[in-house]
Amino acid sequence: MARQRLPHQTSNTDQHKRLVVGWFSFTCCEDSTILFTELLNDHLDEWKRMVEFRHMKALKANNSLAGLDVAFIEVAISSESQAEEVRRVRDNAQYVVAIGACACSG
Numbered sequence: 368m369a370r371q372r373l374p375h376q377t378s379n380t381d382q383h384k385r386l387v388v389g390w391f392s393f394t395c396c397e398d399s400t401i402l403f404t405e406l407l408n409d410h411l412d413e414w415k416r417m418v419e420f421r422h423m424k425a426l427k428a429n430n431s432l433a434g435l436d437v438a439f440i441e442v443a444i445s446s447e448s449q450a451e452e453v454r455r456v457r458d459n460a461q462y463v464v465a466i467g468a469c470a471c472s473g
Contacts, residue, residue: 389422389435391456393442393449399467400425400441435460443469 392400404425407414422430422438438460444450457463465471 385417385419387419387421387434387436389430389432389438389456389460390420390425391422391438391440391442391453392424393440393453394445394469396469397441403439432456432459437462437464439464439466441466441470 390400390403407426420426421435422432424430432455435456438456440453440456440463442449442453442465444453
């Protein structure tokens with residue numbers, strides 16, 4: 368039985384493809400962003416070999432929405448402009464994951 372590989376997993380013959388991730392935060396306390404950043408601190412070099420952080424304002428100033436494999440959204444939408452931005456994120460990501468209490472329950 369063939370085993371399905373995720374986009375970031377490779378075989379010995381494949382060129383390594385990193386998982387392209389975006390992390391978005393809108394109207395919320397950003398506790399999940401803080402926790403995730405702290406988790407990255409100890410092993411950032413290892414994470415960077417497996418994950419390309421294409422959009423994460425807590426880590427970098429030059430961000431992009433293009434070609435995201437996964438978009439993590441920590442958010443409580445509080446305006447139409449934020450709703451439109453979330454739609455743009457969704458249009459550019461293969462998967463969207465709600466993170467934190469605000470994103471999951473409003």
